[in-house]
Amino acid sequence: MSTVQLDLVERPFTERGSRLLVTAAPDGLRVARAEYETPLDATTELTALAVRDPDGRPVPVASATPSEVRFANGASLMFADPTTLVLSGRRAHASWRRPDGTARTLALTDCHVLTGPPGTWSEQTVRAAAEHRWQRWFAHLPPVRPDLAERARMAWWTLAVNLLPIAGREGLVPSKYGYLGVWNWDALFHAVALRHASPALARDQIMLLLDHQLPDGQLPDVVHEHGVLAETTDLPRSDLARLSEHVGRANGVLPSAEPVPVTKPPLAAWAVWKIHRTDPDLPFLAAVYPKLVRAHTWWFTASDPDGDGLPEYLHPYSSGLDDSPVWDHGPRAEPPDLNSYLILQADRLADIAHALGLPADAARWRARAAAHTELLLTRRWDGTRFRTLVGGAPVDVRTVLDLMPLLTGRLPAEVAGALERELRSARFWGEHPVPTVAFDDPAFDPDAMWRGPVWLNVNYLLIEGLRRSGFTATADELRLRTLAMVRDAGGLYEYWNPLTGARAPRATSGFGWSAALFVDLAADLPEPADDRLDAGTITP
Numbered sequence: 001m002s003t004v005q006l007d008l009v010e011r012p013f014t015e016r017g018s019r020l021l022v023t024a025a026p027d028g029l030r031v032a033r034a035e036y037e038t039p040l041d042a043t044t045e046l047t048a049l050a051v052r053d054p055d056g057r058p059v060p061v062a063s064a065t066p067s068e069v070r071f072a073n074g075a076s077l078m079f080a081d082p083t084t085l086v087l088s089g090r091r092a093h094a095s096w097r098r099p100d101g102t103a104r105t106l107a108l109t110d111c112h113v114l115t116g117p118p119g120t121w122s123e124q125t126v127r128a129a130a131e132h133r134w135q136r137w138f139a140h141l142p143p144v145r146p147d148l149a150e151r152a153r154m155a156w157w158t159l160a161v162n163l164l165p166i167a168g169r170e171g172l173v174p175s176k177y178g179y180l181g182v183w184n185w186d187a188l189f190h191a192v193a194l195r196h197a198s199p200a201l202a203r204d205q206i207m208l209l210l211d212h213q214l215p216d217g218q219l220p221d222v223v224h225e226h227g228v229l230a231e232t233t234d235l236p237r238s239d240l241a242r243l244s245e246h247v248g249r250a251n252g253v254l255p256s257a258e259p260v261p262v263t264k265p266p267l268a269a270w271a272v273w274k275i276h277r278t279d280p281d282l283p284f285l286a287a288v289y290p291k292l293v294r295a296h297t298w299w300f301t302a303s304d305p306d307g308d309g310l311p312e313y314l315h316p317y318s319s320g321l322d323d324s325p326v327w328d329h330g331p332r333a334e335p336p337d338l339n340s341y342l343i344l345q346a347d348r349l350a351d352i353a354h355a356l357g358l359p360a361d362a363a364r365w366r367a368r369a370a371a372h373t374e375l376l377l378t379r380r381w382d383g384t385r386f387r388t389l390v391g392g393a394p395v396d397v398r399t400v401l402d403l404m405p406l407l408t409g410r411l412p413a414e415v416a417g418a419l420e421r422e423l424r425s426a427r428f429w430g431e432h433p434v435p436t437v438a439f440d441d442p443a444f445d446p447d448a449m450w451r452g453p454v455w456l457n458v459n460y461l462l463i464e465g466l467r468r469s470g471f472t473a474t475a476d477e478l479r480l481r482t483l484a485m486v487r488d489a490g491g492l493y494e495y496w497n498p499l500t501g502a503r504a505p506r507a508t509s510g511f512g513w514s515a516a517l518f519v520d521l522a523a524d525l526p527e528p529a530d531d532r533l534d535a536g537t538i539t540p
């Protein structure tokens with residue numbers, strides 16, 4: 001079976017549970033530790049690592065795979081455990097430098113410990129253990145079409161190496177390049193894929209988030225090794241600049257010195273229900289249900305400043321779309337996705353309550369989902385589109401979030417039809433759908449994060465929404481185009497240029513939810529129908 005090739009640039013040599021990253025530089029390999037909000041330069045353990053032949057000439061790397069970096073003369077770099085990198089080989093030398101400038105040269109014997117506590121390791125045992133670990137992990141990769149197999153294996157490797165011990169559990173970080181923590185909605189998308197390999201690990205991602213729920217029900221934005229990010233007085237720098245331009249003109253006000261709560265879109269019950277459908281676990285449902293209920297309620301008690309029953313995001317971070325043009329108009333916004341997620345979540349809470357044998361709760365959640373949909377339609381549908389509000393007033397911005405009400409599966413046919421037509425129009429459809437900002441919006445920028453590029457979580461939610469709203473053919477086409485784009489662009493990037501389908505220049509690589517959702521879409525396992533029909537009537 002073919003294995004994943006590591007290029008030691010986008011795909012470093014690293015391990016599940018390890019913060020050590022081995023990358024290639026012109027003067028040899030470099031070993032650095034990945035840490036929260038810390039550049040790799042500050043955590044470099046050694047540089048210029050080279051294996052040399054008896055004449056002192058550097059020997060090139062012959063192959064780099066998940067289990068070892070093999071040099072042309074048979075020397076190997078391997079993980080003996082998450083903190084221990086060993087270099088093995090015979091009739092060869094190795095040399096490297098420490099950040100304090102000290103250089104070291106060594107005649108290789110069996111296994112030399114490069115990083116980590118001193119210990120004695122045998123090359124054979126270390127290699128056998130590494131190969132066994134990776135075989136076991138890859139055995140859980142769901143089957144995919146042959147043309148998607150290489151990218152799916154790369155994605156599956158990405159998920160494994162992005163797992164790190166965080167806050168007492170094994171958490172999946174978005175990327176070992178720059179995102180060393182467990183971000184709220186990232187964890188939910190990661191759990192969607194992990195349910196295929198290890199439902200227990202998927203449940204752990206949810207628990208990691210729920211363990212850190214605040215007393216008022218809020219879920220934090222990020223859980224990391226030093227604590228949580230749950231409030232801030234900051235705005236992303238780019239937003240601050242744009243906001244100051246708009247102050248006084250639009251509805252924007254500059255943030256006060258008071259900290260604002262920060263979280264991420266409410267999709268936890270949606271992810272929990274997916275895990276449960278793959279691997280039913282009533283004790284888990286019973287443990288998370290009261291927490292999910294409090295998290296859901298928080299939006300109405302703490303994030304609906306005008307009290308109209310349609311919550312708003314109080315900070316760009318909470319929307320997950322930090323630099324979207326929605327935020328050019330002010331720091332408190334209500335794009336149509338938030339209330340769609342809340343409706344979806346109420347339906348999934350109904351499913352969970354039903355599974356737990358709580359029919360009265362289930363009926364109440366179902367009724368809330370119906371009433372919330374009515375409110376969204378009455379207040380935010382202007383006859384042609386759902387509007388984004390900033391500071392309580394509609395703004396002229398067209399983003400993909402306008403189409404998210406499809407996710408509820410509860411829209412009247414003419415409204416759902418209009419959204420599907422909008423998606424298929426020149427505003428949003430192309431060779432590489434879906435741009436996060438409409439092609440004809442003045443703010444559209446194909447390379448700037450949430451200002452145009454394609455993101456896999458958005459496509460995934462839209463595919464699900466199209467299916468739930470009855471547009472199976474469009475859902476299938478979007479799924480196929482999304483898979484083809486990721487297959488052809490070369491890696492599991494953070495986001496892609498919607499005009500070319502290529503990696504956008506500033507997007508990170510080895511990105512968790514791109515890997516997770518690519519595998520889930522590629523596997524295309526039949527999703528069992530939602531339980532809503534057994535649990536009560538739906539409107540419309």
Ligand code: GLC
Nearest residue numbers: 174179183185186320321322
């Ligand atoms: C960026 C994204 C946000 C995501 C986070 C971690 O801030 O905008 O949606 O949760 O990175 O991946």
